[in-house]
Amino acid sequence: MFDSLVASATGASGAAGLDGWTRVESASCARRVAAMVDMLAVVHAADGSAERDQWCLDNWSAVTAHIGAAARITSGAASGMLLVGIALRERFPKVAALFAAGLISYPLVRAMVTRSANVIDPDALRALDEQLSSAFQDCEPLSVDKTEKTIDAIIAEVDPLALRRREAQARDRRVDITIEDGSGLATLFSTLFATDAHALDLR
Structure with missing residues (x-):
């Protein structure tokens, strides 16, 4: 898939070339985020991993520091991307597939993940993954505000309590x-x- 995206973008020019390289950029970012999750999985699979969770430099901190050095970003930025990657792998496989195909951008994916953090019911999560991927697969560009409102509307449909929990957090x-x-x-x-x-x- 990725090789075909690169080949298509390389052979195009003008608006078609721009569109092609935009998809390549998103698909590349998807693989970058997935690689971060793989790094954490390797550390968790290592002998003695569970004993390090209470260390000053635990598994998560060690991996985000490693990611930060490799990707030339701060460990805080690495931590944020790692959280998004884990959510895609464990909660939103259909959204992850769109991202890997370069059809949606990282900022959109991050908005989906962060705004849906309160959705915990497995059935609601599956429905949310389906509806988000369907709504944004061929969606025209939206402003940040309209994007967030669209995501929130879908969340309210599949799990109204998720929005209420956000309101409760705000009151607290x-x-x-x-x-x-x-x-x-x-x-x-x-x-x-x-x-x-x-x-x-x-x-």
Whole structure:
């Protein structure tokens, strides 16, 4: 599949060439993310893997550090991509197939994964995978807002409780500050709306 995409893009020019290389880029990204998941699987399969889960540098941290060095990205970015890859492999095989074929982009895939994190029922997950892959296979480009609303509408159809759980999480947002007596330090823990967190980070 991938070789045929590259061959098709190589032999095309103009808009057809651009479309071809865009598909190659998405398909390449799909294989990149899958390779990250394979790296984690190898570490988990190694002897003594379970004993490392409580280490300062556990399996996940070790793999994301390795990915970061190999892919020239931060370990945080590697962790995010690894989470997306695991979700595709374990939760969304039909969406993963579209991604591997270069028919949808990584930002769209990431939006699907992150916005559906609260869907946990197996039957709802299968229905969601089917509907997301069907809705976006031949979809015209959408703005970020319209993309999120479309995904949310599908989630609401297959598992309305998933959206309610998101609302409950929003109501539970808070900021906790603990002052460490005598040390001169304090600990701040918070759960915020992403927009508020971004504003706080900039400040």
